[in-house]
Amino acid sequence: MGLGDNKLGGLFPSAIVNLTSQLQKLVLEKNYIIGEIPSGIEKLVGLLGLAFDENYLTGSIPEEDNHLIGSIPSSIGNLTQALEYLDLSSNNFSGVIPQELGLLKELQELYLAENNLSGHIPMVIENLTHLYELDISYNNIEGAVPEKGVFKNASGLLLVGNKGLCGGIPELHLPKCSIQCDKKCSPMLPKLIIPIVSTIFLLAIIFLAFIIPEWKRKLTRKSRTNSLLKGRLPKVSYSELAEATGTFAASNLIGAGKYSRVYKGILLLKEDENSNQQAHTVAVKVFDLQQLGSSKSFMAECETLRLIRHRNLIRHVTCCSTIDYRGHDFKALVLDYIPNGNLHRWLHPERDDHEPLSPLSLTLRLNIAIDIADALDYLHHNCQPSVIHCDLKPSNILLREDLSACVSDFGLAKLLPDPITKSLVESESSIGIRGSIGYVPPEYGEGGHVSTTGDVYSFGVLLLEMFTGRNPTEYMFEDGLTLHNFVQMAYPEQVMDIVDPNLFTVNVMESNAFNKICECLVSIIDVGLTCSKQSPVERMSMEHAAVQLHKIRDFYLR
Structure with a gap:
């Protein structure tokens, strides 16, 4: 058996x-x-x-x-x-x-x-x-x-x-x-x-x-x-996670989604078999098992995180599947704690935020975009089996101390173990919506197949959002108008009219580097527009997108 x-x-x-x-x-x-x-x-x-x-x-x-x-x-x-x-x-x-x-x-x-x-x-x-x-x-x-x-x-x-x-x-x-x-x-x-x-x-x-x-x-x-x-994972119990997070106190809550809540915690772990326990700051992702689909999300994330290793992907510390003190099922992931929060918080700061954030410069946004592109390129082309993220958006991009980017949340991820299985997955006639509104590729909403080109679309929308400062779900995007169409109408002559003014620390109109900055932004917007095209076959691959962004940065910094 x-x-x-x-x-x-x-x-x-x-x-x-x-x-x-x-x-x-x-x-x-x-x-x-x-x-x-x-x-x-x-x-x-x-x-x-x-x-x-x-x-x-x-x-x-x-x-x-x-x-x-x-x-x-x-x-x-x-x-x-x-x-x-x-x-x-x-x-x-x-x-x-x-x-x-x-x-x-x-x-x-x-x-x-x-x-x-x-x-x-x-x-x-x-x-x-x-x-x-x-x-x-x-x-x-x-x-x-x-x-x-x-x-x-x-x-x-x-x-x-x-x-x-x-x-x-x-x-x-x-x-x-x-x-x-x-x-x-x-x-x-x-x-x-x-x-x-x-x-x-x-x-x-x-x-x-x-x-x-x-x-x-x-x-x-x-x-x-x-x-x-x-690759053996350290074993942690429910009581250890409860103690680490103050019994999952609201004061330690750092994020929440459809299937889970994320808490900051201090957990005692061994670096290796020969070392003593050391205190580590971690993020504990606790799944709401009363929510339909949460167990499937937990297993999908466990399976994906077990396979992936990349500097721009969230690191999996361990997992816990047990019974809590009330006798109920309990499932949680323990992840690296990323101190600077998610990209959405930096692009669209709340007015009542107690810790005002400095606007991200053009250079920082370009570096973050390259980090994300490199991570997706690895998932699509250099990971065995290939992984489709299926939910790429700013709130799933975390920023470390140096503001380098880290792609997280693999609860909707799809594995493509081999060419035969991949063809079967891509031939599915109906999968329902898989992702978040504003970033879901149009073919998913029409019953199309899950594929790497879906992630490319989400990345294209994300790239346009990063450099225009506009959220694809804003009230202005209705009656058929999308962020892609809005940017397309201004491309290329009026690109400087629609980019986020917070990109610049000086008046670029009076800067000697204006022409170079303008050329750089036009090239970035071109990558975003190509990636977010309506037809999947017209989009570039993540490998090509990553190469293009690296070239743009080399041109801008030299």
């Missing part, structure tokens, strides 16, 4: 234990399942593969006539001697690695990473002749590392994050075991070192000669495993 890497939620299905003994594989990894693993799962004697990692499960693996809390029960050896795959990583298991794992003679892959396991590595594991992948990283395991079986091949072994380990093959670069630890580690006789190393080296050469066709696959798997370990 393979249900991994989906969007399954709710409690762990207890009826699974009633399935027949013919069930060979149970894969529920990378979902949103909560609750405890039901008792009786050891009765599935036909299992060959078992994976529950990257969910929100609590408690321990149950054992009949016992109530072990936090440890891996010895009855795990009763699952089936034909078991080939076992993944218990990223949980809170404690205690020692059970010796009974040695009964799983056909086991090929064993993952126990990121738990609180202690004690020594059972010597019986080196007798599992079919085991080629073992990951016990980031636990509290100590003592000697065996040198037979899976332990003689460093490429299939992950031991990082266990400070007490010693010995093992030279490729592991672990410290030598002390002679005084007779009970904790196997003594290494000096007379045997040279022949053992020579034998291992010879066996490695012979072994490699037989697995060359498989070598690329194994390297790829190891690279993926390491990247997942490095």
Whole structure:
């Protein structure tokens, strides 16, 4: 039964234990399942593969006539001697690695990473002749590392994050075991070192000669495993988030939308496994699960933020899906706190704003536009899979201390995993409105498909808004008049009549640089008009738009 890497939620299905003994594989990894693993799962004697990692499960693996809390029960050896795959990583298991794992003679892959396991590595594991992948990283395991079986091949072994380990093959670069630890580690006789190393080296050469066709696959798997370990998110509870935000106090509220509210908070986090907890200022995005579509928005944002890495995109610190103190479902994202608020606040300041903002200059607006264009270019053309933002507008653009831009809010984002899926998405006949009024491309309102050209349209409108200072939803834009049409009527001869006067700190009409400023603004407006054309096929790509804006800035600053 393979249900991994989906969007399954709710409690762990207890009826699974009633399935027949013919069930060979149970894969529920990378979902949103909560609750405890039901008792009786050891009765599935036909299992060959078992994976529950990257969910929100609590408690321990149950054992009949016992109530072990936090440890891996010895009855795990009763699952089936034909078991080939076992993944218990990223949980809170404690205690020692059970010796009974040695009964799983056909086991090929064993993952126990990121738990609180202690004690020594059972010597019986080196007798599992079919085991080629073992990951016990980031636990509290100590003592000697065996040198037979899976332990003689460093490429299939992950031991990082266990400070007490010693010995093992030279490729592991672990410290030598002390002679005084007779009970904790196997003594290494000096007379045997040279022949053992020579034998291992010879066996490695012979072994490699037989697995060359498989070598690329194994390297790829190891690279993926390491990247997942490095990308592990710190775990936070509801109580920690409540404490960080003053129980989600109104005084800490910094933003609100249809599906969520965002609070400023101080959260204690570790920089890495070896560091102490440090106080970090974060933004906690709490989803209103009473609002229809909010759970889907949470999952879409989690899925997107897990994939993207760019200097001009909001950084995902961690997420939390649990139960609050009243027993209600609770879902939240923890994001980087961006101190200067959103771009809408800078373009259209409120009269009662207690912190008046200085107008953004021409140079600053051009830099912000380039940051946004670079981010969208990455999402469309350099991210795997490609991402369509679907809700680009000034309130979703955040400004850092240096006023560099950061694109946020991926609650409506759409992933295009491959060309086949992309063509299916783009052939949808009706999707409804996806985005915000004033920035939604016309084809979406007419039942058109979701595509990257929709983001291009929104960017074009945003660019025109940034340099004219006019909101596309202003009262003047009615009866068919749009911001695009308004600007088009003035382009190019009267561009200086419609641009935002707050762009300039001096009277540009009397400036020696007037002609250069005018040429620069005409070029920027041209990009905005081309991106926001009515027909999707007439719009330029984000890659082209980013290149054009970079050229305009180079011309203006030289």
